[in-house]
Amino acid sequence: MTERLGRVIAVYGRRYRVAVDGRELECVTRGKKGGVACNDRVVVRETGADSGVIERVLPRDNLLWRSDEHRAKLLAANVDQVLVVTAAVPTPREELLDRSLVAAEAAGIRALIVINKTDLPETAAYIQRLSPYAELGYPLIPLSARTDVTPLRPWLVDRVSVLVGASGMGKSTLVNALVPQAQAATGETSEALDAGRHTTTHTRLYPLPGGGALIDSPGMQEFGLRHLGLAEVQAAFPEFRRLAGQCRFHNCRHLQEPDCAVRAAVDSGTILRARWRVYQDILRENAQIGH
Ligand SMILES: Nc1nc2c(ncn2[C@@H]2O[C@H](COP(=O)(O)OP(=O)(O)OP(=O)(O)O)[C@@H](O)[C@H]2O)c(=O)[nH]1
Ligand SMILES: [Mg+2]
Ligand SMILES: [Zn+2]
CATH class of the missing domain: 1.10.40.50 (Probable gtpase engc; domain 3)
Known part of the structure; x- marks a missing residue:
């Protein structure tokens, strides 16, 4: 069958959802190749009405990824910016913020820091703590995904933004507030464990109503950067x-x-x-x- 150009809009382990000419195909890759990231531009060969095989990945503008001693974990490709989402509750490991920023810098992608949950009393002190990051050149955007996301809207227009951060910071809640039809699953955080519950299990791209897109990703515990010299x-x-x-x-x-x-x-x-x-x-x- 014919080859077509597509865009990867969701990654489930080794399966991919690819948008092709306004349709969505469930795809796998051929053989054990390098890996495919959300928002990759790919060449797909259709194998059925709703299925296909990714033949190859087109050259990327950039790639945000993590790596440990065993393997690479691709987060997203061809993005305009990384939104590092953090909050005072559950208590974040600050290292994760720094490592996310390092990964973005190394990939040549600009990074913004979204401080979520301004409706909680703990947040004011947290915003103060993070103020030095604004001096480093990272815009700080405090907001509440639950009550008011307007501070973020102007940053998103016509841009592809990938959300990263620990579980429970409110990435999917943010997606739902900005993309009304997204219906991304969100999860209660555990007060006993002071942690999120890893609700989001796959990376997915959501087109924004006004142009641009948001990529939601599963909460991470570690941000390995083994690939950097x-x-x-x-x-x-x-x-x-x-x-x-x-x-x-x-x-x-x-x-x-x-x-x-x-x-x-x-x-x-x-x-x-x-x-x-x-x-x-x-x-x-x-x-x-x-x-
Ligand atoms: N108080 C308050 N709670 C929020 C806010 N945004 C999100 N939450 C809550 O935080 C919890 C976690 O939200 P999620 O959106 O599932 O977090 P996530 O970052 O997507 O988590 P993972 O998918 O596990 O990575 C849910 O109970 C949300 O309702 C906010 O602005 N204020
Ligand atoms: Mg989520
Ligand atoms: Zn020195």
């Missing part, structure tokens, strides 16, 4: 980039080297120590520094 990790921290050329050694790793401008900034409080720790953790995991 030293230079890429360093370049993914805007606060390090500003100090480029100011360390004594041109190849300074900003660890224990003498006269390191980054460490001086950490000691003086201009760079957040927590982010410098995340930087070291990433290098350690990737075996770029010893223990």
